[in-house]
Amino acid sequence: MLKKILIGSAVTLMLLAGILAYMRSATKKHSPSAIAEYNMNAVKIEVKYCRPFKKNRIIFGDKITGALQPYGEYWRVGANEATIFNTSTDLKIGNNSLPKGQYALYAIPEKDTWIIAFNTEYERWGATPPDTNNDVLRVEVPSIEQNYIQEQFIITFEPNDSLINLVLNWDNVKIKLPLEPLPKAEK
Incomplete structure (x- = not known):
């Protein structure tokens, strides 16, 4: 009897693992993985993310608009x-x-400004908000309205003098987060 229960439990766990793996791979078809990289002057920054499409939807807006x-x-x-x-x-x-x-890396978008946050809980599925007690840094940046539509979400880097702008671009919104590499001795 115990043997049947153990075999049944093992089969159930394998099925659940298979379903979970399938669900993860199926969702990536709609929002493919990407990596944005900056690698210059001994500074390496990498952002791993998935790139959803606009698909004629309202992306950012008030809840009442169905954004x-x-x-x-x-x-x-x-x-x-x-x-x-x-x-x-x-x-x-x-x-x-x-x-x-x-x-x-996560955000709280508003019409004119966004909160960008860096959190230590990086090994998790992204739909659930992280514990904000694990935020290492939060910064508010302006939201830039563009005169064109970016169909697929993209993250890029724009070097600018001693700064590196981390750029988030989707729909008609662009966010630029200035990053300044600190010398090894300065903190």
């Missing part, structure tokens, strides 16, 4: 898993420093 990403609510900055931000060096962001390491 995919309502103002004032958590967004994983992409789709599927949490967006992973990895830096090989300490960075100055706004008036604060972000220690080198790996973080979940």
Whole structure:
């Protein structure tokens, strides 16, 4: 009897693992994985994320408009898993420093400004908001309205003098987060 229960439990666990793996791979078809990389002057920054499409939807807006990403609510900055931000060096962001390491990158969009947050809970599925007690850094940045539509979400880097802009671009919205690599001795 115990043998049947153990075999049944093992089969059930294998089925659940298979279903979960299938669901993860099936969702990536709609929002493919991508990596944005910056690698210059001994500074390496990498962002792993998934790229959803607009598909004639309202992306950012008030909840009443049916926006995919309502103002004032958590967004994983992409789709599927949490967006992973990895830096090989300490960075100055706004008036604060972000220690080198790996973080979940998320945002709270508003019409005119966004909160961008770096959180230590990077090994998780992205749909559930992280514990904000694990935020290492939060910074507010302006939202830039564009005169064109970016169909598929994209993250890029724009070097600018001593700064590196992390750029988030989707629909008619662009966000630029200035990152300043800190010298090894400065913290």
